[in-house]
Amino acid sequence: NLTEKFDSIFKKLRGHGRLTEENIKEALREVRLVLLEADVNFKVVKDFVEAVRERAVGQDVLKSLTPAQQVIKVVRDELGRLMGEGEDNRLDFGGRPPVAVMLCGLQGAGKTTSCGKLALKLRRDKRNPLLVPADVYRPAAIDQLKTVGRQLDIPVYDSQPDQDPVAICEAARRFAELNGYDTLILDTAGRLHIDATLMGELVRIKESLAPKEILLVADAMTGQDAVNVAASFDEQLSLTGVILTKLDGDARGGAALSIRAVTGKPIKLVGLGEKMDALEVFHPDRMAQRILGMGDVLSLIEKAEAAISRDDAAAMEQRLRKEGFTLETFRDQMQSIKKMGSLDSMLKLIPGVGKALKQAQGSQLPDKEMNKIEAIINSMTPEERRNHKLINGSRRVRIANGSGTKVQDVNQLLKRFTEAQKVMKKMQQLGPKGLKGLMGR
Ligand code: GDP
Numbered sequence: 001n002l003t004e005k006f007d008s009i010f011k012k013l014r015g016h017g018r019l020t021e022e023n024i025k026e027a028l029r030e031v032r033l034v035l036l037e038a039d040v041n042f043k044v045v046k047d048f049v050e051a052v053r054e055r056a057v058g059q060d061v062l063k064s065l066t067p068a069q070q071v072i073k074v075v076r077d078e079l080g081r082l083m084g085e086g087e088d089n090r091l092d093f094g095g096r097p098p099v100a101v102m103l104c105g106l107q108g109a110g111k112t113t114s115c116g117k118l119a120l121k122l123r124r125d126k127r128n129p130l131l132v133p134a135d136v137y138r139p140a141a142i143d144q145l146k147t148v149g150r151q152l153d154i155p156v157y158d159s160q161p162d163q164d165p166v167a168i169c170e171a172a173r174r175f176a177e178l179n180g181y182d183t184l185i186l187d188t189a190g191r192l193h194i195d196a197t198l199m200g201e202l203v204r205i206k207e208s209l210a211p212k213e214i215l216l217v218a219d220a221m222t223g224q225d226a227v228n229v230a231a232s233f234d235e236q237l238s239l240t241g242v243i244l245t246k247l248d249g250d251a252r253g254g255a256a257l258s259i260r261a262v263t264g265k266p267i268k269l270v271g272l273g274e275k276m277d278a279l280e281v282f283h284p285d286r287m288a289q290r291i292l293g294m295g296d297v298l299s300l301i302e303k304a305e306a307a308i309s310r311d312d313a314a315a316m317e318q319r320l321r322k323e324g325f326t327l328e329t330f331r332d333q334m335q336s337i338k339k340m341g342s343l344d345s346m347l348k349l350i351p352g353v354g355k356a357l358k359q360a361q362g363s364q365l366p367d368k369e370m371n372k373i374e375a376i377i378n379s380m381t382p383e384e385r386r387n388h389k390l391i392n393g394s395r396r397v398r399i400a401n402g403s404g405t406k407v408q409d410v411n412q413l414l415k416r417f418t419e420a421q422k423v424m425k426k427m428q429q430l431g432p433k434g435l436k437g438l439m440g441r
């Protein structure tokens with residue numbers, strides 16, 4: 001899926017200490033492929049990649065300490081922008097009640113379900129909605145909405161299948177005026193494909209009722225098709241927004257990206273299940289994060305951190321309690337860190353510790369350095385690992401020879417280790433919570 005794909009792209013980026021224009025280019029090439037595969041509209045992808053390139057290249061990215069993270073942030077920001085981040089996506093109920101909200105879309109997109117969900121949401125917002133069945137073609141359609149209404153205890157206008165849909169809507173409006181309903185939710189008919197007769201009917205309803213909101217209900221699972229449907233509905237009806245349904249399935253997310261970009265109309269609500277409470281306000285930033293699979297830029301690191309399984313972390317925590325922080329636990333911990341990426345990124349996760357260690361080391365620890373440290377520790381005897389104070393001058397020479405390093409390297413490691421041990425003691429004084437922070441979640 002889209003999230004996993006992005007994940008692997010960024011993993012590749014993460015391997016680079018410094019990001020070059022070439023790296024960015026390569027990453028963007030993959031971003032483009034991933035988006036196209038996810039059924040994002042071709043033109044949208046092109047513009048998107050270009051926007052990311054413009055913002056990434058030349059900017060602070062090349063100078064930054066964590067360039068990969070910055071590229072990810074640019075991608076995230078652009079995704080958010082593409083989906084309308086920062087815009088007001090709330091439904092508009094201004095004007096004299098009853099205000100009409102019209103839901104339209106292809107058959108099976110989720111109109112009737114969304115009408116019910118929306119009514120429930122509005123009632124929770126202290127509005128007084130009336131559901132209006134205006135789909136007279138499918139015999140069961142009116143009954144379906146009536147069932148939904150009964151289930152939610154929300155009134156449904158008593159339409160008859162032999163009535164004209166426009167007449168139904170007009171009568172429902174009079175009924176609402178007389179009975180104090182402030183919002184009409186119009187459930188219109190759908191077809192399997194775009195159809196001129198249906199469009200004509202929807203246009204007549206629009207002209208007669210002047211709905212404040214004309215929302216296209218689109219099935220996220222249909223990907224690129226949803227985009228084409230959105231474009232033609234918008235052309236005929238001038239949509240005010242979109243309800244994107246079935247985002248709970250394994251929709252590839254492409255529709256969410258493209259619909260907004262192609263029609264310029266905001267996604268206002270998303271359907272996340274068949275249940276009546278599974279309708280949520282659309283948050284472009286959350287969607288961008290969902291697509292990228294991260295809470296924020298740093299969660300890339302958190303993700304990697306999860307490479308240490310919960311069990312690993314718990315076992316390590318127990319060992320640290322029992323054996324204390326020795327060269328042995330240090331090495332094993334380092335192996336876990338290696339699973340997660342660089343020690344440098346680990347250090348940043350630990351407030352205070354990162355700074356302290358950096359000061360102690362003067363610089364960051366590259367992966368090569370980590371391999372060296374591992375080799376040195378591996379050349380020690382178990383006793384030495386458990387008690388580094390045993391390691392005198394002659395032992396240092398032996399260890400250096402055994403690990404193919406210099407005595408200075410062994411000295412430096414032991415110095416670093418004693419620094420780390422001090423920090424570790426401080427962390428342990430903080431209690432299990434502080435320790436957990438160090439060990440990862
Ligand atoms: P309509 O023809 O547009 O009125 O579509 P319906 O409201 O009858 O929905 C068609 C099918 O999609 C039904 O089985 C719904 O339960 C299902 N459905 C609607 N919205 C969602 C959603 O957000 N998630 C899931 N999983 N199913 C949905």
Ligand code: MG
Binds near residue numbers: 112135141
């Ligand atoms: Mg229906």
